[in-house]
Amino acid sequence: MEHAFPSRLIHLRALDPAHNIARDYSIWMSVDLFGDYVVETCWGRIGAQGQRQRRSFPDAPSARRHVKNILRKRRGSRKRIGVEYRLVAAAG
Template sequence: MNGADLPLPVELVALDPARNIRRRYAIVASVDLFGMIVVETRWGRIGAAGQVQRHAFADQAAAERHIAATLRRRGTAETRIGVAYL
């Protein structure tokens, strides 16, 4: 697998200055030295260190399912935190 086959990086931002909400969510997929697809998710307040989570997948379909599930959850942000990710 090469880098051309990987899903594109995703960057989401939720801003509401009136409520002091400044959140960032990023998803990046890459291939490690063993040929596994590593999906790295970073989230947190803009300007802060935030948190990171990495998941390794043996095939691209599993990695894409994980990314799709994560994006579905981010899609509900407006009902959960009152601000949609853009």
């Protein structure tokens, strides 16, 4: 059982007060008690409860690919919502 990464957090935010855009997006990566790699994403309007999705992966490369796909989509936010997501915090 390879533990390639401990718990990690990536926190992104998209803000444009002129267009009433205030979005949070967090990605949490960890290894559960059974050795599976877990990627949890939380998103929504800043200050609201938002939504949450948790996915489990058998190995670290699969989990990392999933996170890279998420970040690639967030990079395209300027075309979709008119404002870029910015990195607020990264830990781990």
